Amino acid sequence: MTSRVLSINLATTRGSWGFAEAVEGCLRHGITAISPWRDQVEAIGLAEAARIVTANGLRVTGLCRGGMFPADSAAGRQRAIDDNRRAIDEAAALHADCLVLVVGGLPGASRDISGARQMVADGIAAMLPHARASGVPIAIEPLHPMYAADRSCVNTLDQALDLCAALGEGVGVAIDVYHVWWDPGLAAAIARAGRMQAILAHHICDWLVPTRDLLLDRGMMGDGVIDLRGIRAMIEAAGYAGPEEVEIFSRDHWWTLPGDEVLRTVVRRFASVC
Amino acid sequence: MTSRVLSINLATTRGSWGFAEAVEGCLRHGITAISPWRDQVEAIGLAEAARIVTANGLRVTGLCRGGMFPADSAAGRQRAIDDNRRAIDEAAALHADCLVLVVGGLPGASRDISGARQMVADGIAAMLPHARASGVPIAIEPLHPMYAADRSCVNTLDQALDLCAALGEGVGVAIDVYHVWWDPGLAAAIARAGRMQAILAHHICDWLVPTRDLLLDRGMMGDGVIDLRGIRAMIEAAGYAGPEEVEIFSRDHWWTLPGDEVLRTVVRRFASVC
Numbered sequence: 022m023t024s025r026v027l028s029i030n031l032a033t034t035r036g037s038w039g040f041a042e043a044v045e046g047c048l049r050h051g052i053t054a055i056s057p058w059r060d061q062v063e064a065i066g067l068a069e070a071a072r073i074v075t076a077n078g079l080r081v082t083g084l085c086r087g088g089m090f091p092a093d094s095a096a097g098r099q100r101a102i103d104d105n106r107r108a109i110d111e112a113a114a115l116h117a118d119c120l121v122l123v124v125g126g127l128p129g130a131s132r133d134i135s136g137a138r139q140m141v142a143d144g145i146a147a148m149l150p151h152a153r154a155s156g157v158p159i160a161i162e163p164l165h166p167m168y169a170a171d172r173s174c175v176n177t178l179d180q181a182l183d184l185c186a187a188l189g190e191g192v193g194v195a196i197d198v199y200h201v202w203w204d205p206g207l208a209a210a211i212a213r214a215g216r217m218q219a220i221l222a223h224h225i226c227d228w229l230v231p232t233r234d235l236l237l238d239r240g241m242m243g244d245g246v247i248d249l250r251g252i253r254a255m256i257e258a259a260g261y262a263g264p265e266e267v268e269i270f271s272r273d274h275w276w277t278l279p280g281d282e283v284l285r286t287v288v289r290r291f292a293s294v295c
Numbered sequence: 296m297t298s299r300v301l302s303i304n305l306a307t308t309r310g311s312w313g314f315a316e317a318v319e320g321c322l323r324h325g326i327t328a329i330s331p332w333r334d335q336v337e338a339i340g341l342a343e344a345a346r347i348v349t350a351n352g353l354r355v356t357g358l359c360r361g362g363m364f365p366a367d368s369a370a371g372r373q374r375a376i377d378d379n380r381r382a383i384d385e386a387a388a389l390h391a392d393c394l395v396l397v398v399g400g401l402p403g404a405s406r407d408i409s410g411a412r413q414m415v416a417d418g419i420a421a422m423l424p425h426a427r428a429s430g431v432p433i434a435i436e437p438l439h440p441m442y443a444a445d446r447s448c449v450n451t452l453d454q455a456l457d458l459c460a461a462l463g464e465g466v467g468v469a470i471d472v473y474h475v476w477w478d479p480g481l482a483a484a485i486a487r488a489g490r491m492q493a494i495l496a497h498h499i500c501d502w503l504v505p506t507r508d509l510l511l512d513r514g515m516m517g518d519g520v521i522d523l524r525g526i527r528a529m530i531e532a533a534g535y536a537g538p539e540e541v542e543i544f545s546r547d548h549w550w551t552l553p554g555d556e557v558l559r560t561v562v563r564r565f566a567s568v569c
Contacts, residue, residue, distance in 0.1 A: 171504050232509055
């Protein structure tokens with residue numbers, strides 16, 4: 022029996038809490054693993070965020086997020102690479118398990134998704150030496166195909182693994198059930214990720230029916246249709262026994278509630294339905 | 296140079312027109328191919344719809360739609376199969392090129408998407424003898440993964456082609472750019488569909504950025520990010536030179552405009568951006 026670790030992606034409590042309050046909230050609920058967003062770290066300052074992490078013995082299961090590589094000019098693409106190098110430094114300062122990448126969609130008015138995908142591969146290749154030198158693993162997070170235009174042109178786990186295979190050491194994947202649950206090739210892709218030792222993170226939430234907003238209507242575990250236990254079993258069979266990180270974007274529901282109520286529900290659901 | 300045929304899926308003018316008005320509208324704009332929905336046919340009566348089709352020498356590029364196989368009881372699944380047999384009869388009466396299937400999502404409160412997929416395979420197998428005897432090809436339409444829970448658990452072209460291969464003669468695919476444009480395996484899957492001689496229909500519209508509703512915010516060709524010409528080139532290279540059928544669900548824009556304005560725009564865009 023694996024001892025399961027619950028991590029809170031701080032987007033989940035974004036409705037009520039910044040970095041420091043979220044850490045205090047997590048500790049109140051017995052949670053000692055977090056995954057912050059860069060804007061939350063910037064708001065309190067990197068040094069202070071790192072101090073809080075160390076002082077409380079927190080595990081940082083990831084820093085969200087790098088990526089957003091495609092741009093319609095060479096200068097724009099270079100700015101993205103530079104920003105990703107800074108994200109590596111921040112992840113290193115926080116001793117994060119990985120830097121999560123949301124790679125970006127179509128640049129400008131482009132309809133060339135193959136071209137965008139090449140920009141992503143080139144961008145990761147350009148940041149990778151700094152990531153390796155810093156000891157920060159890069160986690161490519163395939164995003165649901167409904168984000169292909171505006172957030173991520175990497176849309177299946179297999180596609181992310183193809184990138185990992187091409188890029189070599191230091192790059193893996195973050196598997197978020199919200200993005201991959203529908204994939205008819207999911208079981209095979211997770212097994213492949215295990216063989217590649219590429220699984221760096223496992224994010225959980227749920228898919229609501231109906232889903233009222235493409236971005237900000239994710240569900241609490243148990244409120245939707247994702248077979249969370251089935252996917253976790255695939256991931257554990259593939260050799261990953263690391264944290265399950267709860268990441269819920271929910272403008273009209275969970276973000277309107279007090280952070281303590283959100284975390285109380287997360288803890289209860291993690292025990293009962295995950 | 297292929298002579299291109301424009302077909303209007305009558306969902307596109309649903310905002311203003313029923314079956315007979317839509318046919319008159321199409322003829323006014325020089326369009327002689329249509330694809331009606333079963334509720335539109337039922338409203339005017341199957342015999343009268345068939346009479347209008349014949350009297351005007353219309354090509355019916357598909358009947359929308361059969362499918363919706365998964366159900367949480369054996370009786371429910373049987374009702375779906377019976378309904379699909381009736382849909383075959385209607386498609387035959389209209390001399391439709393195919394019956395389009397939207398196969399259905401998760402039944403009831405199920406989280407078992409593999410089980411739903413098996414119900415789909417079983418349901419098509421059960422209706423297939425009647426389809427073959429009636430001379431009506433079945434077109435499985437893979438739907439975008441964002442519909443996996445509530446509309447279709449067949450979510451990629453390759454998955455639909457796997458079903459075709461398992462089911463044998465009389466089953467092919469409808470390729471709607473809206474559902475497949477994001478797929479990193481699209482070019483290979485379209486080539487495979489060509490080798491299988493499985494392409495029965497090609498539907499077009501566009502993916503808007505932002506997309507404000509998961510179902511009813513599709514765009515007019517040219518208003519979004521889909522590489523329509525690139526996908527058409529793949530489809531023609533795969534040996535399909537048949538009609539391009541415009542299917543736009545657009546509650547807040549195109550459905551609010553007069554049908555003639557919609558069709559005028561369709562004809563202009565078909566010439567300029569497709």
